[in-house]
Amino acid sequence: MDEPLTDPTMDQTPFEAETGPAAAALTPMMAQYFEIKAVNPGYLLFYRMGDFYELFFEDAEIASAALGIVLTKRGKHLGEDIGMCGVPIHAANDYLNKLIRLGHRVAICEQMEDPAEAKKRGSKSVVRRDVVRLVTPGTLTEDDHLDARSANYLAALAMVRHGDTDYALAWADISTGETFVADLAAEALADEMARIAPAELILTDATRQALSERHLFAPAWAGIASTIGAELADSELALPLLRRSFPAERFDPTILSRAARAALGALVGYVGESQKGRHAPLRPPVLDASDKVMAIDAATRQSLEILQTQRGQAKGSLRQSIDLTVTAPGARLLATRLAAPLRDADAINNRLDAVSRLVEDTLLRARLRQDLKAAPDLSRALSRLALERGGPRDLAAIGKAIGAALNLAQHLAAQPDLSPILSRLATTLGAAPRDLSAELAAALDDELPLLSRDGGFVRGGFDHKLDEERALGSQTRAVVAALQARLMDETDVRSLKIKHNGVLGYFVEVPANHGTRLLEAPHRETFIHRQTLANVMRFTTTELAELEGRIAKAQGAALEIELAIFARLREAVLADTAHLQGLADALAELDVTAALAEVSALRGYCRPQVDASLAFAISGGRHPVVELMVKAEGQSFVANDADLSGSEEIGGGGLWLVTGPNMGGKSTFLRQNALIAILAQMGCYVPADSAHIGVVDRLFSRVGASDDIAHGRSTFMVEMVETAAILNRATRQSLVVLDEIGRGTATFDGLSIAWATVEALHESTGCRALFATHFHELTSLAKTLGRVANVTMKVREWEGEVVFLHEVGPGAADRSYGIQVARLAGLPDPVLARARQVLDILEQRSAGTASSKQKASVLDDLPLFAHQPAPAPKGKDPVHEALDTVRPDELTPRQAIEALYELKKIRDDARRN
Numbered sequence: 001m002d003e004p005l006t007d008p009t010m011d012q013t014p015f016e017a018e019t020g021p022a023a024a025a026l027t028p029m030m031a032q033y034f035e036i037k038a039v040n041p042g043y044l045l046f047y048r049m050g051d052f053y054e055l056f057f058e059d060a061e062i063a064s065a066a067l068g069i070v071l072t073k074r075g076k077h078l079g080e081d082i083g084m085c086g087v088p089i090h091a092a093n094d095y096l097n098k099l100i101r102l103g104h105r106v107a108i109c110e111q112m113e114d115p116a117e118a119k120k121r122g123s124k125s126v127v128r129r130d131v132v133r134l135v136t137p138g139t140l141t142e143d144d145h146l147d148a149r150s151a152n153y154l155a156a157l158a159m160v161r162h163g164d165t166d167y168a169l170a171w172a173d174i175s176t177g178e179t180f181v182a183d184l185a186a187e188a189l190a191d192e193m194a195r196i197a198p199a200e201l202i203l204t205d206a207t208r209q210a211l212s213e214r215h216l217f218a219p220a221w222a223g224i225a226s227t228i229g230a231e232l233a234d235s236e237l238a239l240p241l242l243r244r245s246f247p248a249e250r251f252d253p254t255i256l257s258r259a260a261r262a263a264l265g266a267l268v269g270y271v272g273e274s275q276k277g278r279h280a281p282l283r284p285p286v287l288d289a290s291d292k293v294m295a296i297d298a299a300t301r302q303s304l305e306i307l308q309t310q311r312g313q314a315k316g317s318l319r320q321s322i323d324l325t326v327t328a329p330g331a332r333l334l335a336t337r338l339a340a341p342l343r344d345a346d347a348i349n350n351r352l353d354a355v356s357r358l359v360e361d362t363l364l365r366a367r368l369r370q371d372l373k374a375a376p377d378l379s380r381a382l383s384r385l386a387l388e389r390g391g392p393r394d395l396a397a398i399g400k401a402i403g404a405a406l407n408l409a410q411h412l413a414a415q416p417d418l419s420p421i422l423s424r425l426a427t428t429l430g431a432a433p434r435d436l437s438a439e440l441a442a443a444l445d446d447e448l449p450l451l452s453r454d455g456g457f458v459r460g461g462f463d464h465k466l467d468e469e470r471a472l473g474s475q476t477r478a479v480v481a482a483l484q485a486r487l488m489d490e491t492d493v494r495s496l497k498i499k500h501n502g503v504l505g506y507f508v509e510v511p512a513n514h515g516t517r518l519l520e521a522p523h524r525e526t527f528i529h530r531q532t533l534a535n536v537m538r539f540t541t542t543e544l545a546e547l548e549g550r551i552a553k554a555q556g557a558a559l560e561i562e563l564a565i566f567a568r569l570r571e572a573v574l575a576d577t578a579h580l581q582g583l584a585d586a587l588a589e590l591d592v593t594a595a596l597a598e599v600s601a602l603r604g605y606c607r608p609q610v611d612a613s614l615a616f617a618i619s620g621g622r623h624p625v626v627e628l629m630v631k632a633e634g635q636s637f638v639a640n641d642a643d644l645s646g647s648e649e650i651g652g653g654g655l656w657l658v659t660g661p662n663m664g665g666k667s668t669f670l671r672q673n674a675l676i677a678i679l680a681q682m683g684c685y686v687p688a689d690s691a692h693i694g695v696v697d698r699l700f701s702r703v704g705a706s707d708d709i710a711h712g713r714s715t716f717m718v719e720m721v722e723t724a725a726i727l728n729r730a731t732r733q734s735l736v737v738l739d740e741i742g743r744g745t746a747t748f749d750g751l752s753i754a755w756a757t758v759e760a761l762h763e764s765t766g767c768r769a770l771f772a773t774h775f776h777e778l779t780s781l782a783k784t785l786g787r788v789a790n791v792t793m794k795v796r797e798w799e800g801e802v803v804f805l806h807e808v809g810p811g812a813a814d815r816s817y818g819i820q821v822a823r824l825a826g827l828p829d830p831v832l833a834r835a836r837q838v839l840d841i842l843e844q845r846s847a848g849t850a851s852s853k854q855k856a857s858v859l860d861d862l863p864l865f866a867h868q869p870a871p872a873p874k875g876k877d878p879v880h881e882a883l884d885t886v887r888p889d890e891l892t893p894r895q896a897i898e899a900l901y902e903l904k905k906i907r908d909d910a911r912r913n
């Protein structure tokens with residue numbers, strides 16, 4: 001990398017090398033650096049020097065290692081080398097992005113004056129510099145730092161040690177302005193954090209300590225937590241700040257609890273500090289009530305792979321499989337809704353009414369989705385403009401979004417029988433500020449630069465004065481062209497050209513062999529030498545310099561006019577911020593509604609019946625993600641029913657004990673029912689033939705538990721902690737989905753825990769539950785517990801192999817087919833044969849005829865691998881037999897394919913019999 005060791009603007013070394021005893025004195029630049037660094041502790045300082053941001057000392061070491069750039073040395077401080085590295089301005093965004101993703105926080109320190117100004121104060125003076133922005137994971141606004149389809153939340157957690165509520169959480173996405181605040185009981189903290197999944201969490205040292213003492217600080221938060229000063233989270237100091245930050249008619253901070261005030265104050269204060277005085281367009285906060293949404297804890301979210309898979313990937317998640325939104329704000333809203341399904345049946349049915357209207361009207365749906373595609377990300381453009389980071393493209397995006405909203409409103413208005421939600425959206429969209437969009441369209445050109453300072457974005461004909469300046473500039477350019485022709489004639493150098501570059505401005509260029517002539521009389525009177533390169537020589541002339549001045553002046557004047565127009569348009573847009581934010585919400589909501597309708601129609605989902613009962617009756621249910629995967633492989637997904645319906649009268653909901661072989665489809669069945677509940681309550685159709693769901697208040701899923709070695713907890717320990725959480729927190733309205741509780745310990749311990757858990761769920765909680773197990777002994781509970789039923793995943797055995805039918809039927813499995821599955825997985829034959837022998841003996845003995853001592857001795861007698869068991873004699877295989885009759889050389893392609901079908905049929909028939 002090109003390492004500038006001096007400030008090109010000041011011809012100064014950043015830190016002059018210190019030598020000798022006098023070295024203790026700081027250079028002015030070093031003093032400035034330390035001063036800025038001291039007020040921004042915890043941040044890597046991007047210190048602007050000309051065309052580079054430089055980093056020094058430890059910052060340089062951290063950044064060079066993180067970014068893979070060269071670490072150099074520059075001078076000494078207190079006898080130690082000063083480490084230094086730099087990133088060029090034009091690529092700074094990429095480097096910044098990388099550092100933020102790695103969890104670093106960066107302070108951007110700019111030159112606040114022209115170096116020429118600094119020079120006027122004396123040759124040793126330093127250019128004034130100041131931090132203009134603090135960049136942290138939770139305060140990003142630029143498109144290239146953000147995932148367009150995901151929200152990026154900054155969360156503030158505060159506590160008071162007295163009062164009604166102990167904790168409060170405030171969170172905002174400053175790239176869209178959405179802001180929320182909620183009071184939280186201690187036990188709800190982890191669930192809420194898992195739902196919001198903030199990019200950054202701020203809290204005071206005292207709060208962090210209190211949480212740690214009460215074991216409430218989840219290990220996963222450590223990576224995103226930043227500590228803030230206590231004064232930032234003071235509920236008293238917060239009040240005036242909140243009053244200043246939100247319009248009084250839309251938000252009254254005194255209604256908040258102390259903890260909520262402290263959290264929101266910390267959030268607003270931190271955002272303000274990070275933006276260094278620029279006003280982030282935070283919307284009046286929405287008071288979030290966690291009792292309005294289905295409670296889903298972090299382990300359940302992970303187990304059900306709602307927004308991402310357990311490996312952290314989007315592919316394979318529920319979100320990815322149903323996300324057919326066509327706009328980025330739509331995708332963000334869909335994710336938010338998936339993370340927070342509703343609890344109120346009326347609100348859910350309202351959403352379903354809107355989806356239903358669009359499922360039924362294919363034409364309207366297609367038209368809306370087409371028009372939505374033309375709607376850019378209004379909220380993020382608005383946010384950037386508010387933070388003085390927006391450009392002409394952001395203005396254009398707002399104009400286009402307004403245009404799209406008006407079109408959509410027109411389509412909707414022409415429709416009869418709109419649902420209440422669709423009518424509301426039609427009204428909001430129809431009220432989009434048409435004049436603003438017309439003004440933006442008239443002012444902005446078709447091709448736009450990213451930055452306003454690049455100019456050239458105002459459409460010709462929009463501003464008379466601007467047109468004049470531009471004409472002046474182009475006329476002068478024509479004069480330059482004429483000058484080139486004249487100079488060519490005068491010098492008789494045909495290859496003479498007038499060119500322009502950023503360093504020299506306009507210049508005359510001739511091949512080097514002609515250049516010497518221009519240095520002599522008579523030409524030297526006209527041509528002033530500027531530069532000699534290998535093949536060319538460059539000159540200027542008085543006339544050219546004067547023309548250049550005129551062009552620069554016209555350009556400067558034109559740019560000034562353009563910037564004034566930009567500022568005016570920006571003001572006009574910002575003056576309408578609240579209105580535009582409402583419009584952005586409506587566009588996103590319409591996109592989500594249409595996308596859910598699309599997915600429902602395309603995949604044959606049905607509208608669930610949702611009410612306040614304890615019903616859970618699904619017929620023909622499918623797993624929304626596995627179904628897609630199975631179908632992609634050309635197979636069909638086997639739909640299954642589930643009925644856990646119960647009532648208060650009979651003491652709660654049903655509990656199904658699911659047994660069956662490994663790989664039989666238990667986990668898929670368990671998960672699909674939990675996912676159906678989520679989809680229904682977020683207001684989407686569900687993958688089933690019919691579904692009746694009484695609203696689920698809390699959903700617990702422990703399927704495919706994994707260990708948490710990083711946090712010192714074994715698989716079994718994690719499982720027990722989670723089972724405890726379920727037993728303590730599930731209510732009668734909850735849905736609990738548990739897979740193989742108790743498998744991670746000795747058989748009898750495991751069985752007893754599983755047994756007691758089923759009893760507790762049935763007797764005390766009364767929730768609806770699916771409980772998969774390999775402990776077949778548990779199935780006898782169905783005889784004693786009234787609402788427990790046994791179901792099993794059906795299999796067929798064929799030639800010693802199991803065939804999974806993935807079909808749920810009544811009854812209990814008598815075995816697990818573990819050895820057959822192990823065989824499919826490729827366990828060596830001798831191991832399988834030996835396992836079979838051991839299994840036989842254990843099964844014979846489990847009748848209780850032998851003491852454990854005898855059992856052990858029998859097993860000891862069996863010599864491990866002493867002899868290779870003979871391969872089991874194979875019966876006649878109809879497929880092999882049929883194959884023997886096939887003569888490939890004699891078949892036409894058509895016959896070959898028919899033979900193939902025949903073979904598959906023979907195999908399938910054999911499996912069925």
Ligand SMILES: Nc1ncnc2c1ncn2[C@@H]1O[C@H](COP(=O)(O)OP(=O)(O)OP(=O)(O)O)[C@@H](O)[C@H]1O
Nearest residue numbers: 630636637638661662663664665666667668669806
């Ligand atoms: N209903 C179904 N229709 C078609 N294929 C299915 C169905 N259910 C499961 N499968 C297929 O079977 C595979 C195994 O299913 P799953 O993981 O649910 O089995 P399991 O019984 O939970 O196994 P284990 O007890 O070993 O965890 C799935 O990956 C999927 O490909």
